[in-house]
Every structure is written in structure tokens, then in C-alpha cells.
Amino acid sequence: MTWYQTTLRLPPMERGFHQITRVVVKSLPELADIRVGMLQVFIQHTSASLTLNENADPDVTIDLESSFSSIAPERFPYVHTIEGPDDMPGHVKASLLGASIQIPVTDGHLALGTWQGIFLCEHRNHASGRNLVLTLQGE
């Protein structure tokens, strides 16, 4: 049984869904040593989140952004408005999507389905970078 943990600082990204599968895997050479285990990707923020979704057609990310912005709209009688109109919807999306994903590890690889990719969901219009904590365990 082994534990690895590292942090990953992502550069500023524009509002929307951005695939980060490659950069996550690249940060974890230790993956190759795990026969069976678990990877957690955790985001240390409350107006950005993580999700798994289709990795093939970039149009899907456009529709995810418009869909989530329709489910948690900017036009709503929010009380917490001091940080701008994109802030409170960002908090709602953060809870809808969640701050972490857990992916099983099999024979040195993430056991993702063929069409699954890891996405950073940036909910702010002008965010600075984002911190991820990657925690890998297994045997």
C-alpha cells in the first residue's frame, strides 16, 4: 500500500469546461506502479469545480457551459452580490458539480471509459489560476 500526494497549479482559464486529463496524468508518474487503487483530484476553490464528461467533441463543453449557466443563472434574487454577477452562480455550480472526482486505477492506468475525460469547470469570468490536490493510493 502506497500513498502519493502532490499539488497542481492550473493557469488562469476562461469561463467554461476545460479538459485536463493529460496534465493530471502527466503529474503522476507513480500511477504506473499501482496495480489497483484510487486517484482523487480535489479542487481547493468554491467557484470552480471538477467533473468527468465526454472527451471527444468540443461542442459538448460549449453545451455544458450554457446548460449549467441556465440551471444556475446570473439573473436571480441573490443576496451575496458583492463579488459580481458571476460569483454566486459559480458557488451554486460548485455544489452542483462538486469539488472532487475519484477515479479507480487498474494496472497502472486510470480506469476511465473510452469517452471519459477530466474537466476543470471554471465558473468565474476572470479567475486567476486554480489549485488541485492529487491524492493517489493503491498497491
Add this chain to the structure above:
Amino acid sequence: MTWYQTTLRLPPMERGFHQITRVVVKSLPELADIRVGMLQVFIQHTSASLTLNENADPDVTIDLESSFSSIAPERFPYVHTIEGPDDMPGHVKASLLGASIQIPVTDGHLALGTWQGIFLCEHRNHASGRNLVLTLQGE
């Protein structure tokens, strides 16, 4: 400390929420050996998902289906429409609900509440079967 991992192929199911608690537990005789641990159920798809919800009244599953289909409707200006009108809402639901659930294990059993069951959420009208990865760890 022990790790077990197995895959479970679910047969095609109709669109909606389907309880799978029994078939998951049946696939894991090793559960009985775990005093304290964690089970992850992970789905390798992006238009179906997993959730925990009420296991008693089947009407709840009807309302979950209609509610999520109202939150992520088919009528919406999606760009990604090539796979049919039920596809892109399925991707939105997949991110709303999530690709995995993690359940604590206590004294050889899943530590679910009395009313909690595991549900496969099928978002497509005509899906083929679905692959789950079950990962159990503990001592």
C-alpha cells in the same frame, strides 16, 4: 489492508432510475471480510450516472426521472445534437449526478442508511449495457 477490484456489466435498461444495490453487493463476497473500509462504484460512461436515493417507494424513481429531465431538458439550444435529442441532456445529467459513489463499509456491510439504495441513472432512450468498476478497500 486489502484491495479488491472487479467489473460489472449491467444489461440494457430503459431511461430512468434503477436500483442496483442487490447486484452490487452480490458481486462483492469480499465485503464480508472488511471490518472498516470503502467501496467505490464507478461508471465508465458519460450519459449514465450513479446516485444514492430512497429505496422504498418506486414513485420516487419516477419523480427523479421527471425532475432531472426538467432540470436538463431536451428543448434547449444545444450545439452537440448529432447523437439525438436525449444525448446532450444525458451529458448534463451525468455531470449533475456524477460518475461514482463512495460508500463506507462497517463490519462487513455497506454502511447505508435504512432508506438508501444505489441507483443506476440511465439517461439515454436506447442504451446498450453499462460498465461499472467496483473497487473495495479496507482492513
Add this chain to the structure above:
Amino acid sequence: MTWYQTTLRLPPMERGFHQITRVVVKSLPELADIRVGMLQVFIQHTSASLTLNENADPDVTIDLESSFSSIAPERFPYVHTIEGPDDMPGHVKASLLGASIQIPVTDGHLALGTWQGIFLCEHRNHASGRNLVLTLQGE
């Protein structure tokens, strides 16, 4: 490698989002012994849930409550109505938000971001207390 597991009974809380970071940490003196690991907080109910969100401005919790009550409204043609108008929306919110959160542990502390807190999301108008299962693993 060590596993700890304990249960935490929360007293009845009114409908809404309630920060419980302090009471969770207080229940886990064993956290101090973990250099790298993982904490899961799991709720054994289907009309209450857990989330991570902003810990600073209490107005955020007001907006989370109104937003989620707008996404999963009481006025909707539900079939399962026998437990009152706040019950079925509570089940929808439970699946939107999820029954567990997983937080990485680093050097004896939860690796939360500066603004992240753990919230119990109570979806019923008159709930009795809620049971949490806390599972901590690491080395």
C-alpha cells in the same frame, strides 16, 4: 496505513445550509496522526446532503438554499407526495448534491482551500437529527 471510523449524530437543524467543519474536525483527533490520507464524510439519509462551499459570508448559504429550491421546486407534478411538499424536492436535491464528500488530508489537517467549509444541507422543513459516518484513512 490506518483506518478510523466513527459516527456523528447531528441535532435537528432548520431547512438550509449549515456549516459543520468545526464539529467534524473535533470528532477526529486521529487526523493529527495522518501525514497523507483521505477523509470521507457520509450522510445516511436521502433528504439531506453534504457539500463544500464558501465558509465566510453567511449570505452564500441563504442563496444556496434559494437557488437549490428554485432548481428543485416544490411546485412540480410529483407522484410521491405522501410525505409532504418538501419531501420529493429534498430527494432531488440529495441526488444533485450527493451523500458524501471526500477531502484529502495533508500533514495532520484537512487540505481544504482557504474559503472552503463543509456544509450539511437540510432539505426538510422539520427534520429530526441526521447521522454521519466519518471514515479516515491514511499513513
